[in-house]
Amino acid sequence: MINYIIRKLINLIPTLLGCMIIFFLLFNVIGGQDKVLYNMLSPKSRTPQQIATLRHQLGLDKPLFLQYLDYVKQAATMDFGKSLAKKQRIADLIKRCVPVSLSVTFPPFIFDFLISTALALLCAFYRGKFIDKIITVFATIFMAFPYLALIIIAQSFLAAKWRIFPISGWGFGIERIKYLILPWILITFSNVGGSVRYYRTVFVEEVNKDYVRTAKAKGLSTRKIMYTHVFKNALIPILTAVIMSIPGLLLGALLTERFFSIPGIGDLTVTAVTSYDLPVLKAMVVVYTLFFIFFSLITDISYSIVDPRVKLS
Numbered sequence: 285m286i287n288y289i290i291r292k293l294i295n296l297i298p299t300l301l302g303c304m305i306i307f308f309l310l311f312n313v314i315g316g317q318d319k320v321l322y323n324m325l326s327p328k329s330r331t332p333q334q335i336a337t338l339r340h341q342l343g344l345d346k347p348l349f350l351q352y353l354d355y356v357k358q359a360a361t362m363d364f365g366k367s368l369a370k371k372q373r374i375a376d377l378i379k380r381c382v383p384v385s386l387s388v389t390f391p392p393f394i395f396d397f398l399i400s401t402a403l404a405l406l407c408a409f410y411r412g413k414f415i416d417k418i419i420t421v422f423a424t425i426f427m428a429f430p431y432l433a434l435i436i437i438a439q440s441f442l443a444a445k446w447r448i449f450p451i452s453g454w455g456f457g458i459e460r461i462k463y464l465i466l467p468w469i470l471i472t473f474s475n476v477g478g479s480v481r482y483y484r485t486v487f488v489e490e491v492n493k494d495y496v497r498t499a500k501a502k503g504l505s506t507r508k509i510m511y512t513h514v515f516k517n518a519l520i521p522i523l524t525a526v527i528m529s530i531p532g533l534l535l536g537a538l539l540t541e542r543f544f545s546i547p548g549i550g551d552l553t554v555t556a557v558t559s560y561d562l563p564v565l566k567a568m569v570v571v572y573t574l575f576f577i578f579f580s581l582i583t584d585i586s587y588s589i590v591d592p593r594v595k596l597s
Contacts, residue, residue, distance in 0.1 A: 288584075289581065289585070292581045292584070293581075296574075296577050296578075299573070299577055300359065300570065300573050300574065300577070301356070303569060303570075303573045304352075304355055304356070304359065304569060304570065304573075305352070307565075307566070307569045308351070308352055308355060311562070312348060312351070318335075320560055320562065321335050321338055321339060321344070322335065323560045324338060324368060324559075324560045324561075324562070325338065342562060342563070355566060358566065358567075358570075359570045362375060362570075363375065364563050364564070364566055364567040364570075365563050366563065367556075367561055367563060367564050368559070368560075368561045368562070368563060368564075369555060369556065369559040369561045369564070370555075370561075374563055374564055374567045377552060377564070378549070378552075378567065378571065380547075381547060381548050381549045381551075381552050382548075382549060384454075384546060384547055384548040384549075385533065385541070385548035385549040385550060386533060387460065387464060388464060388467055388468075388471075388537060388540060388541065388546055388548055389471065389532070389533040389537055390533055391464075391468050392467075392468050392471035392472040392475065393529070393530075393533055395468070395472045396471075396472050396475040396476055396479055397479070397526060399472070399476055400475075400476055400479035400480045400483050401483055401515075401522075403419050403423075403476075403480045403483075403484075404479075404480050404482075404483030404484040404486075404487050405483075405487060405510055405511065405514075405515065406419065407419050407420060407480070407484045407487070407488075408484060408487035408488050408490075408491055408510065408514065409506065409507070409510050411488055411491070419480065420480075420481070420484070422477075423476070423477040423478075423480040423481050423484075424477065424481070425477070426473060426474065426476055426477025426478075426480075427477035427478050427481065428477075429474070429477075431470075431474045431539060432539055434470055434473065434474060435470060435539060435540070435543050438466060438469075438470055439451055439452075439466075439543065442466060443466065449462070449465060449466040450462060450463050450466075451544075452543065452544045452545040452546075453544075453545055454545060454546055454547060463544065463546070466544070467537070467540045467544055467546070470540065471537055471540060479525075482525060483518075483522060486518045486521050486522060487510075487514055487515075487518055489518075490514045490517050490518045491510075491514055493517075495513065495517075496509060496513065496514065499513055520587055523583060523586050523587070524583055527579055527582055527583045527586060528576075528579060528580065528583060530575075530579050531572065531575040531576045531578075531579050537550060538550040538551075538553070538554055541554075542554055549568075552564065552568075553565075553568050556568065
């Protein structure tokens, strides 16, 4: 396994460089530097002299090859300089925003897994019966309901009209929880539908396999078969879905953070896009790529832990 991990870590380098090249070409060749630089400046500052100053400040007056080398150096040191919009070091912004995004997305992540697993096992246990059909119907409705509409409805009625929750905001310490309860509910609500449908498919597929028939022939109860054998053997596809969704926790719920004024990574990224904050965007490309590659490796390792038949080579 050690050799496999080392090879995967080595393969991380060309993957990261490839993603950086794509972003670099999109900005420098397809996107057009002049247009981006023009939008970075306020209307009063859009003079040729100011554009030239900004170009020099960002190192965009260098040849493309040297610009890319500077980008690689920034990624290697994780030092991307200062944000043009917020005038703060990008590394400090990321350190401050990551815990905020995790506080928004991690509890719903746990709620979603527990609720979806329980409902999916229930569907598989009573497959084809009324309870299976009603859970599947509601799961499909949850999947089809637009998340943006859900936010608007919740803020309009639960927050503005009925004043059950704050409309938006952010506090300190324990005070933050009152601002997080509604986002937790909405994120869980929006994710449960898809998770239930996927987990149900996995569990039902396992139920139809030969080892389940053998267990039934031995006289084991259906409940024990479902919770002891079926759940354990269905863990590999479920682990793939669960672990590969973890990088998204750091990205945060973009719409949630934006609409509820929560200063997380998602809000930082959206602000960088709308304000043409190139240094922050360059940093986000590297951070997101590293997290997705890292958790892809964790997924592979977890396979061999959950199922000894899986060998990493």
